[in-house]
Structures are given as C-alpha cells and as structure tokens.
Amino acid sequence: MLHHKVFGTGQPLVILHGLFGMLDNWKTLARQWAENYQVILVDLPNHGRSPHVDEFSYAGMADAVVELIEHLELPPVYLMGHSMGGKAAMQLALDRNDLVAKLIVVDMAPRQYRRGHDDVFSALQAFDPAEVSDRKEAARLMAAYVSDPGIQLFLLKNLARNPAGGYQWRMNLPVITAQYENLIGPVGNFGDSFTGPALFLRGGRSGYVRDEDLDYIHDLFPAATLATVEGAGHWVHAERPEELSSLVTNFLAT
Structure with missing residues (x-):
C-alpha cells in the first residue's frame, strides 16, 4: 500500500508529487485545502516512504493509486498531479473514469518528452549516501552537476538516516534510473478519453506544456481548460503557491 497522509474532511482531493519528490512537497497547500476538502497526499511507488517496486511505469503508478483509493473506500475523487504525478493522474483518469470526478494536471502534457534529468542523475550518483557525513557534504558533492541550491535542497530531502549508520536514499534510485x-514517454492511446472536468496548469516560464500540446490534450481530455501561472517555472506550487491555490480552489468550487 502506498504511504499517504490525510488532512481535513469532505470531498477527497488526492495529490500526486513529481519525479524525485514526495508527499511532503505539497503539505503547506494541503493544509490550506483541508479547510474544505479531505486532502490525501501520496508517496508514489519508489518515492518517499512508499514500497520499492521493480516495474516503474505510469500504468503501475495508476494501479497503485487505484488500490489506495479503493482501500480508503473513497467516492470519486478530485485528482491532482504535478509533473510525473500529472502523467500518473492522467493515466488513472483515462483508465478509471469512474474513480475521478475532476482532474488537475500541473505543468505536464501527455506527450513524449526528451531526456532532461541527466544532470540530476549524475548529482545523485556523485556520492555513496552511506559514506557522507552530513547533508552539507552531500550538497558540495552534488554541486559539480547541479549548482542551484534550491534543486540541491529538493533532492536532499530524499536523504534519510540509515539505522545501521550513515545515510540512504528513500527513493529507489537504481530502478528510477534504469526505467527513466x-x-x-506518453500516456494515453487512440480512443482513450476522460470526459470529466479537467484543468491543466502551466508555468509561464516553463516549457513543459506548449500551445501545440493542446490538440493532444483535448483528444484525451475533451473538457480540459488551460491556465498559465505567469512568472512560474516548472515547480508552480513552490514558486507561485497563492496563484496556484486560487486557480485550483476556483476550479474545484465550480
């Protein structure tokens, strides 16, 4: 069963994080939305405190979230995902229309993408976590590949104390690397669709969702609307949380 945390009561809002992330990335916004909804934050497979698995695909992620939804006996949920979590949310909505009342996708399209994380993989593989003395040393070793302190901090949230001594990665780095x-890759096949309400949010400074992606989005999600959060890059929820919160709240309320 996927590790998860529940905040508040009401109509369930399930939130799926992005690659190298974990449910804690959304905790601040979750507490805000929990004033009106039951917010369920989820660690996706091979991330956070969820089980490590050998097969890592969007179909597998969607099935794992379906298992959690059914275990919690939830009515049709509001489902939101960012980046990798956005594709997992899209896959779930396409596979199981009956479980999703509304869909929100943050800065991700259903299309094929080019490789874009090789520097991150190099940074994560630059040291053995069991041999570093603290996070400062880990950040210093990462810096040759990822110089942005904010990205270093984001990645180092995955570094956990090993009961046997030293540190270890919470995420399943070997499988993520091998199955990147x-x-x-894309989600959805010809003929698939989710006809319920769908909101696609993109960062104005991010290139993840392009205008030309709209045709494919509408093929799969015919009721989808697109909103742009100006001034935000790919991590919309971290860079412009108030704007994102307002757009999501308005969408869910209508």
Missing part, C-alpha cells in the same frame, strides 16, 4: 525512459 518510461517516465518521459
């Missing part, structure tokens, strides 16, 4: 091509 699955993550940049």
Whole structure:
C-alpha cells in the first residue's frame, strides 16, 4: 500500500508529487485545502516512504493509486498531479473514469518528452549516501552537476538516516534510473478519453506544456481548460503557491 497522509474532511482531493519528490512537497497547500476538502497526499511507488517496486511505469503508478483509493473506500475523487504525478493522474483518469470526478494536471502534457534529468542523475550518483557525513557534504558533492541550491535542497530531502549508520536514499534510485525512459514517454492511446472536468496548469516560464500540446490534450481530455501561472517555472506550487491555490480552489468550487 502506498504511504499517504490525510488532512481535513469532505470531498477527497488526492495529490500526486513529481519525479524525485514526495508527499511532503505539497503539505503547506494541503493544509490550506483541508479547510474544505479531505486532502490525501501520496508517496508514489519508489518515492518517499512508499514500497520499492521493480516495474516503474505510469500504468503501475495508476494501479497503485487505484488500490489506495479503493482501500480508503473513497467516492470519486478530485485528482491532482504535478509533473510525473500529472502523467500518473492522467493515466488513472483515462483508465478509471469512474474513480475521478475532476482532474488537475500541473505543468505536464501527455506527450513524449526528451531526456532532461541527466544532470540530476549524475548529482545523485556523485556520492555513496552511506559514506557522507552530513547533508552539507552531500550538497558540495552534488554541486559539480547541479549548482542551484534550491534543486540541491529538493533532492536532499530524499536523504534519510540509515539505522545501521550513515545515510540512504528513500527513493529507489537504481530502478528510477534504469526505467527513466518510461517516465518521459506518453500516456494515453487512440480512443482513450476522460470526459470529466479537467484543468491543466502551466508555468509561464516553463516549457513543459506548449500551445501545440493542446490538440493532444483535448483528444484525451475533451473538457480540459488551460491556465498559465505567469512568472512560474516548472515547480508552480513552490514558486507561485497563492496563484496556484486560487486557480485550483476556483476550479474545484465550480
């Protein structure tokens, strides 16, 4: 069963994080939305405190979230995902229309992407977590590949104390690395569709969702609307949380 945390009561809102992330990335916004909804934050497979699995695909992620939804005996949920979590949310909505009342996708399209994380993989593989003395040393070793302190901090949230001594990665880095091509691949097949309300949010400074992606989005999600959060890059929820919160709240309320 996927590790998860529940905040508040009401209509359930399930939130799926992005690649190298975990449910804690959404905790601040979850507490805000929990004033009106039951917010369920989820660690996706091979991330956070959820089980490590050998097969890592969007179909597998969607099935794991379906298992959680059914275990919690939830009515049709509001489902939101960012980046990798956005594709997992899209796959779930396409596979199981009956479980999703509304869909929100943050800065992700259903299309094929080019490789874009090789520097991150190099940074994560630059040291053995069991041999570093603290996070400062890990950040210093990462810096040759990822110089942005914010990205270093984001990645180092995955570094956990090993009961046997030293540190270890919470995420299943070997499987994520080996099956990365699955993550940049498309979701959806010809004839698939989710006809319920869908909101696609993109960062104005991010290139993840292009104007030309709209045709394919509407093929799969005919009721989808697109909103742009100006000034935000790919991490819309971290860079412009108030704007994102307002757009999501308005969408869910209508």
